[in-house]
Amino acid sequence: MKFYDCSTAPSPRRARVFIAEKGLLDSMERIDVNLREKEQMTPEFAKINPFLTVPVLELDDGTRLNATVAIWRHLEETHPEPPLMGRTPVEKALIAQWQWRIEMDGFQAVGECLRNSVPGMAGRGVTGKHSYEQIPALAERGKLRAERFMETLDEAIGDKPFVVGDAYSVADIDALVFVDFAKWIKVAVPDSCANVARWYASVSERPSAKL
Amino acid sequence: MKFYDCSTAPSPRRARVFIAEKGLLDSMERIDVNLREKEQMTPEFAKINPFLTVPVLELDDGTRLNATVAIWRHLEETHPEPPLMGRTPVEKALIAQWQWRIEMDGFQAVGECLRNSVPGMAGRGVTGKHSYEQIPALAERGKLRAERFMETLDEAIGDKPFVVGDAYSVADIDALVFVDFAKWIKVAVPDSCANVARWYASVSERPSAKL
Numbered sequence: 001m002k003f004y005d006c007s008t009a010p011s012p013r014r015a016r017v018f019i020a021e022k023g024l025l026d027s028m029e030r031i032d033v034n035l036r037e038k039e040q041m042t043p044e045f046a047k048i049n050p051f052l053t054v055p056v057l058e059l060d061d062g063t064r065l066n067a068t069v070a071i072w073r074h075l076e077e078t079h080p081e082p083p084l085m086g087r088t089p090v091e092k093a094l095i096a097q098w099q100w101r102i103e104m105d106g107f108q109a110v111g112e113c114l115r116n117s118v119p120g121m122a123g124r125g126v127t128g129k130h131s132y133e134q135i136p137a138l139a140e141r142g143k144l145r146a147e148r149f150m151e152t153l154d155e156a157i158g159d160k161p162f163v164v165g166d167a168y169s170v171a172d173i174d175a176l177v178f179v180d181f182a183k184w185i186k187v188a189v190p191d192s193c194a195n196v197a198r199w200y201a202s203v204s205e206r207p208s209a210k211l
Numbered sequence: 212m213k214f215y216d217c218s219t220a221p222s223p224r225r226a227r228v229f230i231a232e233k234g235l236l237d238s239m240e241r242i243d244v245n246l247r248e249k250e251q252m253t254p255e256f257a258k259i260n261p262f263l264t265v266p267v268l269e270l271d272d273g274t275r276l277n278a279t280v281a282i283w284r285h286l287e288e289t290h291p292e293p294p295l296m297g298r299t300p301v302e303k304a305l306i307a308q309w310q311w312r313i314e315m316d317g318f319q320a321v322g323e324c325l326r327n328s329v330p331g332m333a334g335r336g337v338t339g340k341h342s343y344e345q346i347p348a349l350a351e352r353g354k355l356r357a358e359r360f361m362e363t364l365d366e367a368i369g370d371k372p373f374v375v376g377d378a379y380s381v382a383d384i385d386a387l388v389f390v391d392f393a394k395w396i397k398v399a400v401p402d403s404c405a406n407v408a409r410w411y412a413s414v415s416e417r418p419s420a421k422l
Contacts, residue, residue, distance in 0.1 A: 051312075063301055070308035077300035089288035090274055097281035101262075105339075125352070128316075130359060135348045141336070148341060 003028045004048060004056035006035045010107070010181040012055035014068045017173045020208035022079050046129070053127050072170055084169050094164045098156060098171040102163075106149040106178035113142030113185045146187045149178075154193035161202065168203070176203050214239045215259060215267035217246045221318070221392040225279045226266035228384045231419035233290050257340070264338050283381055295380050305375045309367060309382040313374075317360040317389035324353030324396045357398045360389075365404035372413065379414070387414050 003019065005012045019025050033039050033054050040052045049056045049066040057071040058064045065071045076085045086092030115121050117139035125132035153175055157163055163171035179189060179200050189196045203209060214230065216223045230236050244250050244265050251263045260267045260277040268282040269275045276282045287296045297303030326332050327350035336343035364386060368374055374382035390400060390411050400407045414420060 059301070061301070063305070065304050065308055067308040067311045069311045070304040073307040074300050074304035077303055089285050090270070090272070092288055093276050093281040093285035094274070096284040097276055097278040100278045100280045126356065130356075132352055132355075133348075135346060135352065137344075137346045138349055141343055141346065144343075145337065145341075 001028045001060060002031060002058035004031050004033050004054050004058070006033050006040075006054050009035050009054065010110075010177050010184075011053065011068065013180075014173055014177050015055035015057065015071045016211055017176070017208045018072055018075065018084060018170065020211050021082065021084055021168070021173075021206075022075055024075065024079060025211065051128055083167070084173070086165075086169065087167075091165050095169045095171050098163050099169075099174050101156075102149075102153070102171060102174040102178055105145060105152065107174060107181060109142045109145035109149060110178065110181045110185055110187070111142070113139045113146065115139075116142065117185075143185055143187060146178075146182050146185065147190075150182075150187070150190055150193050150196060153178075154195045157195040157199045159195065161199070163199075168206070172199075172203055176200070176209060212239045212271060213242060213269040215242050215244050215265050215269070217244050217265050220246050220265065221321075221388050221395075222264065222279070223266035224391075225384055225388050226268065226282045227422055228387070228419045229283055229286065229295060229381065231422050232293065232295055232379070232384075232417075233286055235286065235290060236422065262339055294378070295384070297375075297380065298378075302376050306380045306382050309374050310380075310385050312367075313360075313364070313382060313385040313389055316356060316363065318385060318392060320353045320356035320360060321389065321392045321396055321398070322353070324350045324357065326350075327353065328396075354396055354398060357389075357393050357396065358401075361393075361398070361401055361404050361407060364389075365406045368406040368410045370406065372410070374410075379417070383410075383414055387411070387420060 003015070005016055016025070019028065033045065035054070039045060040054060046052060048064060051066055053066065055068060055071060056064055056066050057074070059074070065074060072085065076083070086095045115125050116134040116136065122134060123131040125134050162168055163175050179196065182188070189200060216227055227236070230239065244256065246265070250256060251265060257263060259275060262277055264277065266279060266282060267275055267277045268285070270285070276285060283296065287294070297306045326336050327345040327347065333345060334342040336345050373379055374386050390407065393399070400411060
């Protein structure tokens with residue numbers, strides 16, 4: 001398998017941490033796509049992924065998966081241990097629920113803020129081949145949503161070791177990437193969110209978090 | 212199981228069509244939440260779903276699932292036939308990929324346009340307990356993204372009977388709901404998108420599409 005990654009960006013990290021937790025990172029050919037140099041916008045990369053984003057996982061049969069959820073799903077099916085998307089139907093459903101919630105209300109909120117405020121992303125308010133002007137009000141709203149989402153995450157974690165149930169899952173991966181990504185827009189874990197702080201200290205210690 | 216639905220809204224329709232395709236709709240207690248009367252904003256409903264949205268599926272053990280992806284996942288695991296999320300690992304991954312793409316670039320784009328432009332949704336730019344002012348530029352951007360996504364969907368469908376592979380799936384459900392939802396913001400399938408038009412005519416004929 002070929003893994004199109006970018007070591008400095010949050011989106012491919014969601015896939016990379018998963019791959020590392022499955023013990024598969026060393027078995028893949030890893031191609032670092034330099035997003036700072038806009039390498040994902042080149043005609044060469046458009047042939048790999050017409051949506052011009054990383055991560056992309058190219059399977060041995062040539063199929064290219066260009067969405068993190070698709071990469072996760074494929075690897076969970078083909079390499080089930082350790083399970084990162086739940087064991088029982090209820091656990092699988094709750095992990096899907098929290099992963100989606102964290103992606104929508106946390107990760108996307110930070111992305112909205114960043115893409116719509118950073119001068120280097122002018123005209124890049126949305127990923128992909130079309131140019132969209134930045135919307136300053138959306139940047140403000142994204143930051144506010146990210147701040148508020150810390151409270152939601154804190155309640156969700158409670159006194160548990162992980163976001164859902166008693167095992168590390170894609171919900172933890174997305175929450176970890178959210179908390180680290182939020183630093184880019186100067187949103188830190190507030191003192192009121194002690195559960196997030198404790199959980200974050202713990203999951204950040206995993207070897208997969210450091211890659 | 213108890214299914215909190217709203218017969219006039221697009222979000223719960225994503226779950227309802229799935230439930231109907233599984234043949235489970237008649238086995239559930241169905242509660243219609245009147246979104247036009249803002250019934251989802253009441254303290255009573257907040258106890259059912261603190262995120263103040265439908266759909267919600269309450270399982271027999273009391274667990275409440277408040278994200279469509281979670282409802283789908285639980286029912287796919289407990290009632291596998293007919294599979295609506297793929298059979299093989301590659302099929303499962305490609306369905307996950309297109310479902311996500313259609314939700315993000317199609318369904319959410321329409322929602323952004325609607326929430327940020329309709330006078331009745333003033334202060335409701337985002338779902339949930341917090342009020343967010345409408346952003347007119349985001350409404351415009353959402354409409355443009357929805358129009359452009361018709362072309363993406365047309366390419367994805369090509370000459371196939373379904374969005375992915377040879378079976379109806381959650382990718383078709385989200386694409387169907389997207390096309391119908393887009394009418395709310397006066398975005399129709401353009402003449403250039405003959406594949407979408409043909410596919411839409413076919414999937415709209417399924418009994419599940421009419422519920």
